Amino acid sequence: MRKRHIYLSNMDFEAATELFYHETAQFFNAHAVEVVKVADSLDRITGEPVYGRLSSPNHNAAAMDGIALLSEKTQGASEANPLVLTEGIDFVYVNTGNVITSAYDAVIMIEDIIDVAPGQIQIISAARPWQHVRPVGEDIVAGEMIVPQNHCLRPMDIGAIISSGIENIKVLKKPTVTIIPTGTEIIQVDQPMKAGEIFDSNGPMFGAMVQDYGGIAKVLTPKKDDYELLKNEIKGAAEKCDILIISAGSSAGSKDYTKEILEELGTVILHGVAIKPGKPVILGKIGKTPVVGIPGYPVSAYFVFEAFVKPLIKTFLGQQDDQLQEVQAVLSKRIVSSLKHLEFVRMKLGYVGDQLIATPLERGAGVSMSLVKADGILWIPKTLEGYDTGAIVTIKLLKPLDQIKHTLVSIGSHDLIVDLINQLMQLDGENKGSVSSAHVGSMGGIMALKRGETHLAPIHLLDEKTGRYNIGVMKQFFPKEEMALIKGVGRVQGLLSRRETLAKLRI
């Protein structure tokens, strides 16, 4: 069997991102531009400042529907002394936008004129010079900067640029990102699955992430673990794209060829970063093309892409790497993490009263559903062993906070009814919500309820004196409060809550 390279670096996350950026930065100088129609340029980034070509308006124009006339002819008009004017001689009718020729210098609004006879009208106040006339260049003066370089084009920018007579503009080219899924057991989703095979889900996920961040993705069909075949694919792809992603094969297994191929074709900058999930990432380059070998587990794949590929795409497009919005929340459950790595924990959030409660989801790198369900991410630094229950932690949001207001927080024992409620809430049309559920045992739930940190506490506690479940503990811990205990026939588990909370939630 082949030699295994089992020793990975454990470089700190910040150092690794900086090193990779430094080693691959030369290609960023490109900032290649291409010419596109302004009308098709939504969300593109300007490659140079855009200056007005023609003034807008390019002629003196009526700003109102009405009549155009020479203001000096209206002097002295008043209610006591109305002035009668003749069409074609004294005035012409104009609609908003019509040219005001040099014969006229003012517009009187249609509402302010009185028809007296065919072709004759009457006015009862004088017109100021240039009243209701849009002068040349009122909006844009030829030569004026409409938008600067490196500006992400919005609908109103497109409107302004076109109104100054510009049909095409230079925008930054989108980086092309080629994704090579690897693994003999990996098949495309349109293939029938044989035992031991798995679908390539990371390729399409990366493709969507590239699209989301403004690049052009090319997701290849999955490649078998064959050294020469992979080498040829990688060599060919690296020559043609701006950023190359090799999906899976980045670890230290006997079929993990990415590192050796990269050493043969280019440079391995780093193999292994102190993050969890995502440790066995490979950072390298072939020629000027940055290459990222991304571990195969879907959650690792997501975080490694976010950490190392997204900044490349954003830099290529001249943009700052936009950071996720952060909020403070109260931790519903203790989290232990290792001093060996920075850990990214997927979190569910929910409001109990005014408090935002954060609960960790499954932490396995293979559980892609933890990302689907997550409202945000908790970064646990390498220097910390975790956080205690009740700690105030900073969460990077994956969803807007107002989507979280329909979340029901459940802390306590594990109860299948809570999973059922979660399913029903997700189906509930406009009020679609979900349950944030922390399993900390019945007593943990009781304590969270006492602290006001949960809506529901699933409990399962026997009172040995009476032989009854849950009633005793409820009376013991909440002697003076109106509580509600929801239980099914014959069940020894129940859902405990303050009655006023249930009323508010309309359960």
Place this chain on the structure above:
Amino acid sequence: MRKRHIYLSNMDFEAATELFYHETAQFFNAHAVEVVKVADSLDRITGEPVYGRLSSPNHNAAAMDGIALLSEKTQGASEANPLVLTEGIDFVYVNTGNVITSAYDAVIMIEDIIDVAPGQIQIISAARPWQHVRPVGEDIVAGEMIVPQNHCLRPMDIGAIISSGIENIKVLKKPTVTIIPTGTEIIQVDQPMKAGEIFDSNGPMFGAMVQDYGGIAKVLTPKKDDYELLKNEIKGAAEKCDILIISAGSSAGSKDYTKEILEELGTVILHGVAIKPGKPVILGKIGKTPVVGIPGYPVSAYFVFEAFVKPLIKTFLGQQDDQLQEVQAVLSKRIVSSLKHLEFVRMKLGYVGDQLIATPLERGAGVSMSLVKADGILWIPKTLEGYDTGAIVTIKLLKPLDQIKHTLVSIGSHDLIVDLINQLMQLDGENKGSVSSAHVGSMGGIMALKRGETHLAPIHLLDEKTGRYNIGVMKQFFPKEEMALIKGVGRVQGLLSRRETLAKLRI
């Protein structure tokens, strides 16, 4: 000349949006779906809940690179009592993801085995049953709901759905929005401009807005003001699209045919809403197709689209109309508004210390640059005559707040140097910023500087005793503070600032 219909309704904004929604809501029932590849479904909205087709993983799988074996064979292994195992008999090598067949129930990590001879390895601790094995369905169980209905698909959703073996899904169809630009003087930007003509900039702006909100736009070439021609275009378009926009021609000029055509082909629900800009909007329907006649001024066009068309697109896509984020800011300059309408004022924002300062931009409906430059919008309700200088106002943000941190606030007299600084700041690469400039006269600037509401105050004040400009007033109002006055040779204007402010801004 043709009859003019100059009487517009002045219905309140909220009543108008509600009426239009109510009158056109029947088409929303459609929620038509189409089938797309999951890999191409980024940002699409699910038309039904997505349930897992196959479990993921669909077999017991190695969770680590290493060896698969039967855990009971490892009992008793320890450092003192190492166990030697033979490849093919006791164990097989596995890579992460490989099938764990029914012959085995555990994986030992590659780091924990010692090679002793070809085909022979040694272990020094026992394996727990199912250690480092991912069981069937660890991530997704067949039949489990992956994402609910009406869910906007993100990269991680796409990954999870594909990993459960789903190739195609039902998503809501994008609404088709046809835009008919009208006006004999309107030409496309690729045409040479003759006197009195203007480019159709609203059509492409609407097209970009439709795209931005998730619809499919079809922008027609501009149509001349010809009743029969327009009627045929409108009739044909209304039959084929989900939402119809008629750009310009919505007012009461002699060539504004939209209302009459709509009365002939369908229903006019409302003509005229109490908003500024945007009053002469026409809301109607032809068959089931909502029709919005949007005034031609670019700023009116933008606000009318936002108010009446965006909610239709969002509702068609089963989404809530997402609201702009709001912030509180201090008004740098008095704004007077009429009690006749709700007014949308474009605002420039800037931080002076911790205070967010809001300054109104040009208010003309024809100044599209006011939208390009705006950081946010101030809604002045119909019930208010405006706000005084220093009032705390609520601004709906058009840009993220962190883009505003590079804004320099200038309040005072008008000085061309400030415009020059604005141009230079926009060109300044990563630190790209701009100037928020309120012209309130020199004394207004001095007062704003005293209140700590501006970085710079352009001033132009003669001290009659000395015959010198600006020095006297600076000493009079800031006797104890270190101030800086920037002036050019021979200029009587100067830029006044606190010295510490300039130091912080690195000017």
